Amino acid sequence: MANSKQTRSRGADKEKLFEKILDTGKDLYVKEGSVGMRALARKLGMSQANLYNYVESKRELWIAIRSSAQKELRKRMADLSRQKFENFTTFCLGVAQSFLEFASEDFPRFSIWEFIPPPPLVVDKITKIPKEIGPFERNYNPSSLINRGIILFSRKAKEFNVNLENPERFYFYLYGVAVGAAQAENELKLSQVMFKKKVVDPIFEPFAISPDTLSPETFRSYVLEEIKLKVEREVNR
């Protein structure tokens, strides 16, 4: 009994540490654009050898983070697909809101999903042949969320008797607006931290918008209102 408990708690500890590795890795990606395994181990206060027990390369780390984003997006998409909506407009708004929340809840994860490309496979120093791919990459399965999204939107449009002129174009436009709004909302957040602290990052292009003029929250509402108008135009076309 005692033994099995110990094993369970050791398993839980390992999982917790793994989560911490992913979180620290995400932060480094967003702060520095890249992650060195040595720097990551140092930041986590663990040996590089022990870090390699969890993720064996920065490409593997990237893929592990991307997998967690994919899992979350698939879950959200499945929820939205099952959820009851009043009409096509509320469905589209539900998707947009869920996407903006996905981005703002964990912007580093979103950024790796959307903007930061995978580090290359490690190449053998002598033969220049890429080394064997790691376990996260072996188990990674691209799930083509854009295709799934287009299928879901087309199905919902049919359900609500909405005739989309070009479902791909409609979906892709909303996707672009949501991606850009997520990025802009995050810049607004960063800038308001600087605004409050009266600190200016020497590299980041500073802009001084006071929260009273435009807060991340009012910006999000405005974006959703614009999306609503866009969908209504499409529905009433």
Added chain:
Amino acid sequence: MANSKQTRSRGADKEKLFEKILDTGKDLYVKEGSVGMRALARKLGMSQANLYNYVESKRELWIAIRSSAQKELRKRMADLSRQKFENFTTFCLGVAQSFLEFASEDFPRFSIWEFIPPPPLVVDKITKIPKEIGPFERNYNPSSLINRGIILFSRKAKEFNVNLENPERFYFYLYGVAVGAAQAENELKLSQVMFKKKVVDPIFEPFAISPDTLSPETFRSYVLEEIKLKVEREVNR
């Protein structure tokens, strides 16, 4: 005479090589998310020592690329500010088009400007103190293009007797749409390369939209049409 010619041409050669370093650096950033100075020198077929004569660290490389983006954006903004427009809508469309062109002409540069954060300052291995900043960073001057943009939009609105309800919100919304549309347009381009070659990148989430259904060009026109409707709504409010 001969000597001065030689000097000039040596200067031109150096400038050409510097441009090549920036271009290769940009490509590596976009393909691999990061640039190692050793890998960059190898790719350029030059020694690391010689590369350091041009840029002394990857942070300096990043800042040199960012400076070129900033220079180009400031130039475009100055052009737009001087250009004659028929009305506020054509002005806004001119800005949006110019931004989308800036992004698609050189997507790696845009990506570094917009999405990829600066590598950290190199820290001394023993003292952990950041080393002296390099010449590109010393000469870098953040120009707060968002603030300049808001000022330009407000001035043009006044010029055309348009009463913007909240200039910051209006500008920031258009900015978000343009950033997201640039990113979506680039994904569409990548996906159509894959579509034509029938190759699927193992990591990139594949989506199969045929160019007949939605090409990057028709997508851009659609985005501009949507922006036009948005601006007209604001003008006629």
